[in-house]
Amino acid sequence: MLLHAFVLAPLEALVTFGLIWWNIGLPTLFGYAVLLLLVHIQLIFSRQFSRYRKTTMACTDNRVQTINELVSGCQIIKMYNWEKAMEKRVRETRRHELSNIYKASCLRALNIALSFSALPLICLATFGGSWLMGRTLLPENIFATLAFFAMVRIPVTFTLPYAIEKFSEARVSARRIDQFMQVDILLNKREKVKTDNRDHVIKMADASFSWKDIPSLFSLNLKIKRGDLVGVKGAIGTGVNLSGGQKARISLARCLYADADLYLLDDPFAAVDPKVAKKIFDQCIGPRSLLRGKTRILVTHQTHFLVEADQMMALTDGHIDELHIEQRSTTEPSNDTSEADSYNDKQMDWTLNTATTDMNSIVKNEISFDGAIKWSVWLTLFTSPPLRWFGFLLLIFFMLGNEALYDFTNSWLALWSSKDKTEQRSSFYAHIYLGVIIATLFIALIRVGFSFYIMLRGSTYLHNRMLKGILYTSLRFFESNPSGRILNRASKDQQVLDESLPLTLIDTIQYLLMTLGSIIIIGMNNPWVLLILILLVPTVLWLRRFYMRSSRQLKRLESVTRSPIYSLFSSSLDGLTSIRAFDVQCDFLNMFIDRIDTNSRAYFILFTAARWFGLRLDLITSLLTLVTAILAVALRHQMDPSAAALSISYCISLTGLFQWAIRQSAEAENFMTSAERIHEYGQLVPESHSNSNKSDVLIQPADDWPSRGIIEFKDYTFRYRPELDPVLKNLNLRIESKEKIGIIGRTGMIASLMVKYVKSIPNEGCYIYISLFKSNFL
Secondary structure (H helix, E strand, O other): OOOOHHHHHHHHHHHHHHHHHHHHOOOHHHHHHHHHHHHHHHHHHHHHHHHHHHHHHHHHHHHHHHHHHHHHOHHHHHHOOOHHHHHHHHHHHHHHHHHHHHHHHHHHHHHHHHHHHHHHHHHHHHHHHHHHOOOOOOHHHHHHHHHHHHHHHHHHHHHHHHHHHHHHHHHHHHHHHHHHHOOOOOOOOOOOOOOOOOOEEEEEEEEEEEEOOEEEEEEEEEEEEOOOEEEEEEOOOOOOOOOOHHHHHHHHHHHHHHOOOEEEEEOOOOOOOHHHHHHHHHHHHOOOOOOOOOEEEEEOOOHHHHHHOOEEEEEEOOEEEEEEEOOOOOOHHHHHHHHHHHHHHHHOOOOOOOOOOOOOOOOOOOOOOOOOOOHHHHHHHHOOOOOHHHHHHHHHHHHHHHHHHHHHHHHHHHHHHOOOHHHHOOHHHHHHHHHHHHHHHHHHHHHHHHHHHHHHHHHHHHHHHHHHHHHHEOHHHHHHOOHHHHHHHHHHHHHHHHHHHHHHHHHHHHHHHHHHHHHHHHHHHOHHHHHHHHHHHHHHHHHHHHHHHHHHHHHHHHHHHHHHHHHHHHHHHHOHHHHHHOOOHHHHHHHHHHHHHHHHHHHHHHHHHHHHHHHHHHHHHHHHHHHHHHHHHHOOOOOOHHHHHHHHHHHHHHHHHHHHHHHHHHHHHHHHHHHHHHHHHHOOOEOOOOOOOOOOOOOOOOOOOOOOOOEEEEEEEEOOOOOOOOOEEEEEEEEOOOOOOOOOOOOOOOOOHHHHOOOOOOOOOOEEEEOOEEEOOO
16 A cells, blocks of 8 residues: 555655755755655664564564463463463563564654654755855745645655555565465375275385374384274373363264264273263274274273274384284174164164254354444543553643644744845844754654553553453353454454554644644634635534444454454364364365455455545545635735745645544544454453452451361352353252362263362352352352
C-alpha cells in the first residue's frame, strides 16, 4: 500500500522545487537544504527500526510461547498453585519486549516530531535566509511558498519515512518466514518394489533403526505374514515407546476408520482398566475383532494379551531377544472366521448413527461485540497507572500548547510580512520567530514521547489484567476457548495496542488539532467562511457515523476470523505426527488456505471501505477550499493581503489534514476493538469469586494453617459444567492425618476427579474441611 511513496514523494519534491524557485528564487535552496537534512535524519531512524523490530519480534515470540505453555498446562498450573510463578514469568518476558518497544517508540517520536515541525523549520530557513539577504518579505510570495511546502511536507517527511520503516519491518518478517521456508522438507523415501512373495507383509533382514540420530533398534531379522497378529514386549527404553491413554484410544479410533492393510499399535491399553483393555483387544485388535484379517503389530506391556498372537517377540537393548511363531493348522482360519462371526453377531451390533448436534458443546463460539467502543475502555488506556488522570490531563496540555505554538509561528510570519520594508529589518521579529519555532520543536518532542509513554503504559496495564484474568479464572474457560483464540489476543491484538494504535491515535489527535487551528485562523481572517461549516460539520459527522457502523463490525469480523487460523496452526503442530501418519497434509493445507481466505475477505472489505470514506472526505474539504478562495476574491478590498494569503494557504493544507485526521480517527476506533477484546479477558471472573459467599468477602484461614493434615468432604457434589448433570454426588469422606489413600474406579468414570478438579471448581451447598477449615472451594 505504500510502494507508491517511493516514486511519488521524490517526484512531488522535484516539481515543487521548480515552482518555489520560480516564485522566490535562490532562498529555495535554504528551505530544501533543511528538507533534505530532515529526510536524511528520518531515513536513518527508519532504517534503525529493522534492528529493533527484529529484537522485538524475538521477545514477542518468547512471551507468546510462554502464554501458550500456560494455556497448554493450565490444569497442572492450577493443581500445583503455580499461578503467581507463571504470572511472574510472563511479566518478565513482557518487560523485555516492552523495553525494545520503548526504544523503537523513541525513534518514532523523533520522526513524528520532526515531521510536525518540518514546515516551521523549512520556513525559518527559507524566509530567514531571504531576510538575511536583505529581501523584502511579501505576503504573496511567503504564503504561496508556504502552501507549496505544506503540500510537499506530508509525502516527503511523513509518508516516505513511514514507508521505509514498514519496508524495513517487512524485510525482517520476510527473513523470519524465509528461515522456515529453508528448512529441509521431509521427503518420502519409500520405494515400491514388486515381489512375487505375497504371503509376507513385512520382511526385515539385518535392519537397524534410529530416533533423532540415536540408534534404537539393531540387526532385526523378521518376517510377518499377511493377516497375522504380532505382539511385541520389552522393558521401557528398549525401543518400545509408550503413549498417553486418551491419545492412544483416539489414535486407535482413527485406525479403525482408516481401513489400512497394516496397523502399528503402540500400547493402546495404557491408562485403562483391565475390563476396558480386554474389550479393546477383543473388539478392535484380537483374532475375532474388527481388524481380523489385517496385519497388526501390537506393542504392549500387558503380555497376557499376547497368548492369542500369531507371533510374539521380546526386545532387549534394541535387539530381538525372543521370537515365537505359532503354527496354525490349515482349517483353523475358517473356524476362527465362523467364531468371529458368531461373536460379532452377539457382541458387536454396529450401527451407523447419524450426526447429532451437541446442545451442550464445550467449545463456545467467539463473541463479537456490537456498537461503539465503551468509554471505560478508552479511559483505561489513557488513565492507567502510575500517572492515571494526571498523565492524561498533562498530555492534553502538551497537545494544546504544541498546536498553539505551531499556529502562532504562521500568524507571526503573516504579521511580520505585513510590515513595511524598514520595520521588517528589525531583529525583533526574527528573534521571536526563531524562538517560537525552537519551542515548537522542543514541545513536539515532549508531546509525542509522552504520548507513547502514556499509551504503552495503558497497553501494558491491559496486558497484565488479561494475564491475571486468564491465570486465575476457572478451568471451564480453557475448555470452552481454543488455544488459538487466546493466543490471537495475546499476539496480534496486543501488537495492535503496542504499535499500531499509538501511532494512529497520535496522528488523529495531532491532525485534528491542526484542522481546528486551521479553521480558527481562517475564521479570524475571513469569518464568512465559517458559515459553510454549518453545513459541512454535520455532513462529516453523519458520514463518519455511517462509515463507522460498518467499519467497526468489519474490524471485529477480521479479528474473529483470525482466531481459527491460530487454532488450526497450533493444533496442526500438536498433531503433526498423526497428520503425516494418515497422509492428510494436503487436507490441512486446504483448510488453512480456506481460513486465510476468510480472514482476507474481511480485511479487503475493511480496506476498500476506508478508501470509500477517504474519497468523500476529500470532496468535502475541497468544497471548503473553493468557498474560501471565492470569498477571498470577493472581499479582496476588505481583507488584509497577508491575512487572505494565510487563510488560503491554510485551506490548501486543510484538504489533506482534515481528510487524514477523520480517516485516522476512524482507524483508531477500529484498532480499539483489539483493546476491547483484551479488556474482555481482563474482566474474566476469578475462580475464587465465581461462587463465593453472598458478601463477596473471602474467609482467610489462620497463618499457621494447615497444622493438621485432615481432609473431610461433606455432601460434596461436582459437575463439569453448570448445565451438565453431576458426576460426583453427595460425597462424604474423611481422610485422617498421615493416611495414604488410594482411589480406584472404571476408566472414564470419576476416580481421579477429586485430585484433578476439586481445587479449582467450586460447588454450592457442599463443603470441604481441610485441617478443620471450612470452605466450599479450594
